[in-house]
Amino acid sequence: MSPQSFRIFRKEYLGRSAVTLCGLFLILLTAAIGAFLFGKGMGTFTVYHHSIFEFLFSSQWSPADDQTGGGQVGAAIFIFGSVVTCAAALFIALPFSLCTAIFMTKISPRIGENFVRPAVEIFVGIPSVVYGWVGLVVLVPFLKETFHLVQGQSVLAAAVVLSVMIYPTITSVSADAVRSVDNRYIEGAYGLGATRWQVIYQVVLPAALPGILTAVILGLARAFGEALAVAMVIGKMRAFPTSILSPTNNLTAAIASDMGGAMDGGEYNTALWTMALLLFVISLGFILLIHSLSGRRERPL
């Protein structure tokens, strides 16, 4: 190879092939994780012969911790716990997030850029164990005192902690959506004599809706996958919650607490892998939903 062609190779193809390799590797990695989870998780149905219906809808959970099997693998309590805490977290976080997003883009962009955005970004960087710990030490005793509970660990505690964790995600993504609303719509509305508030809630919000939904789903995906912080405040009681103030358990916390003790390859361990597979499938579903939403946004109105 002549020095000339080597230089061209280095200039043009070296970086390009490195980038391509990294990209392909990432695709391969995702596929490998999916395949691995599928292989491990399907054991509940293929090796230990439980039905998918039992796994999803039964609340009888007593898998055997050995390779003979014969236990029960109903994960309904964990699934319900995950769904209900995430829904409640969204219910708490969404109004705050939307208000912040509108404030920092449309009401006062200067304060928004200089103070609100950095503040929101700090939220993202705080590790979940810190949220969980603060929740356990501050929020849990507070709930216990306020509502005269036997214990403060509850669905509400988990929902509040989760809502703080998903708030920055929803805020920053929906702020981008609000900011990218076509200026012509806004000017047109002003031209028709609309007030600032009318423009915001009748023009900007509807136009930004697909982006806001994407933000909500990203937030939900984070909430579903969060294990540590939730595990610390949910109480991990294996029962359906009777109210928002009673403890329950969820998928991630259940996996985290038993994965160390359950024997590799046993029925218990396999059932936990099936729960991991379910989480993977749920997040895959969320991603597909985001894609279909953002696809819709690109279409002309």
Next chain:
Amino acid sequence: MKFTKLAVLAASVAVAAGLAGCGGSSSSGSASSAASSVSGKITASGSSALFPLAKDAAAKFKEKNPKVSITLNAGGSGTGLKQVSEGSVDIGNSDVFAESKLPADKAKELVDHKVCVITMAPVVNKDVAATVKSLTKSQLQDIFTAKVTNWNEVGGPNEPIVLVTRPATSGTRALFTQFALDGKEEASNKALETDDSGTLMQSIVQNKGAIGYVALSYLVNNQDVAAVAIDGVAPTLENTYSGKYPVWGYEHMYTKGEPKGAAKSFLDYIMSPEYGALMEQQGYGMTSKMKVSRNQ
């Protein structure tokens, strides 16, 4: 240009480190050759209850035998048993007998070393401990199966009972269920579950009417929670040795076949009277002092 400089720097650092390393190892090598000639690699995994003790023993063993390297992992008893049975580790640590987790033919290949005895004690919040010093076995069973839900039913204050437990796969829970609750399953739908004994203690401190259970090793130097006697017998090492206190079990280190080389010296050390004294300070019991024995 920059690269060459960096490379030279890196190389010189590596050489210096290498020299320092050589110097260090040769001097310690000569020191250890007087003490022992054991060398080799030991890998162990398994029980998280045994892990702190295994770690401590490994550190002390390495002081005496610097040529030995020991890699310890906590991954749960089941994992330890499976890995030692497959031959991927030298020692599998377990809270339970191998027969209870492995198929009979696999369990037969393993050699059991009962390195210590672990005693489990019911612990309560100090608020409850002021009046409740001892519980009978049947009272304990009623409490943990949620038949009794207020402390005033067992002679305590008028406060709801908060059950704090460990996951179903925990070795601590297995022992407590077997010997304190006579096999009766805990009311998992009424109990707060905690991942490890440290968190469990924290929950006991925070909740006024709380009761749970931990290994005696967690109660050494602890003033925040109170242990409860069972049928009037306090959970102590003496009562465990004499067989009066019922909730105890062996901690096992399994090897596949008879141990050899470094693994054998390590097992000899951890079961020696010399280390036994240190073991007792940490709240673990010596197997050799047991006046009673168990085989399940």
